[in-house]
Amino acid sequence: MKLASLKEGGRDGTLVVVDRSLTRGVKAAGIAPTLQAALDEWHAMAPRLNALSEALNAGEAEGAFDLDMATLAAPLPRAYEFVDGSAYLPHVERVRKARGAEVPESFYTDPLMYQATSAGFLGPRDPVVVSSEAFGIDLEAEVLVVTDDVPMGVTPAQAAGHIQLVGLVNDVSLRGLIPAELAKGFGFLQSKPRSALSPVFVTPDELGEAWRNEKLHLPMRTWINGAWFGEAECGVDMQFDFAQLVAHVAKTRPLTAGTLVGSGTIANQDTSKGASCLAEQRTVETLRDGKASTPFLSFGDTVRIDVTDNDGASIFGSIEQAIVKA
């Protein structure tokens, strides 16, 4: 099934079930008011939401309406935790190579992850509001999963059973602020503002064969100002699968229902696939030409992020955002 949240009913929106084609929706009001409420009682709620989803896809759901993507908030307009990985090592390898550094051997066995902000997620068509272009505005197209309650110390095999939803995120990054912030030693804060989520999150079964080994096996399609920017394969070069990422985070604490775990920006060894963030593209240019030629985003620029099935149909709906001056 596919789940979304309307921009109505309060800070957490109103939960809606969306049909497979992303054209029709129906409020889940009789089941759970919000997606967080559904995740809080997932094992009781999921079967009821599934039944509503089946009725909707059969054209038999009472109260169904035509879906307008602009009316959607992020599926979780605010969440209790977002931990983001950097699971595509070609990105890490390239960035390090560009500055003449080695990738530590441990990076191939121990996931690189960070605590991200979850207090507010932008809706899929909301603008990215930034106060200065000098911050070096960048997109990062990623896959994420949402868990139910995960006990502390789970194995990756156990963690796999706690992955309930899959979605996309534009992990907005302010590249100009990153070097000084990371040099302080405590990770990202100002350099990682609010991210945007895809219109819908879907259950793994909705992905069929495209969800295998706790990875999404489809290309991440990105456009900047309408021009093709990349279609890196999400299932290729992902060093750690989502179950491993979830288990990594849960090593020293339980995870609360509704925790989002991100993959990191999608990047392949094969650079002909393009990139999923400008930092990646600029690094490829630096390694090839000695300098980066593609600029970071400017006010008025637009980004589009989408994952389509083998028939070309959007699965999660597209993230489409304009960069806007605060």
Added chain:
Amino acid sequence: MKLASLKEGGRDGTLVVVDRSLTRGVKAAGIAPTLQAALDEWHAMAPRLNALSEALNAGEAEGAFDLDMATLAAPLPRAYEFVDGSAYLPHVERVRKARGAEVPESFYTDPLMYQATSAGFLGPRDPVVVSSEAFGIDLEAEVLVVTDDVPMGVTPAQAAGHIQLVGLVNDVSLRGLIPAELAKGFGFLQSKPRSALSPVFVTPDELGEAWRNEKLHLPMRTWINGAWFGEAECGVDMQFDFAQLVAHVAKTRPLTAGTLVGSGTIANQDTSKGASCLAEQRTVETLRDGKASTPFLSFGDTVRIDVTDNDGASIFGSIEQAIVKA
């Protein structure tokens, strides 16, 4: 007024108003079910909660009951954001000195802060459950503030007006995991598990003269296994006040109502005041004796954290926790 949450009514507990002496409570059920709900509509809710607080302190609140600290959850059992500072530079200076490093000049003008986990906070009397003593279990006694909605780009003067509540936090740290984690470059994750919050959060006016210049001017009293461990002055050597810390976080994003902003472990230049974390104490020993003699916490150890007024009465209630093997 003083606010707490009972461990009943769901994941977010049940909001109660607590009297000045921390002996009586009354449910705020007719006003807001949870503290998060109150913070979401703070300007409408605060006057009503204040009226209930006045009635309670006058012995006139209907439904008031004797308060049992063991029945309290964290005031916010889960929250959308926790950003923690490291505002006491004597701590930073000492740690750096012990490893022969300098404190960068920028640390005196640019706050060092990090994104912490907010998905679950331990109640004030809940055990700290850890799977291995080898992780190097440590307390960190800190002050924190809670904001309402803060617009992006506020000045410190504007940020001050968004500080609605003050409380304490035991920012549990796993010292053995920190060096390798920070060496990866993306900050804390496994090394900072769930923290515990004080029994109550209080409005700044409740602190009287002890709340000046957006700082708490009282000693942070800590005990380990019942023995005095420290009473560092919260109002001394705090390089950045809470308004500056809030403004730092809000530079590139708005803050959601219910955001917690921590001070970092309380540390003074004057080492006779003791310490607020074992890492601090061990650093003082290393600088003085050439090696640390105080061990990190073991299973069965207890910690106690409290701030009392000039009459010796606890303001926030005490955090009292045992260290327990998972």
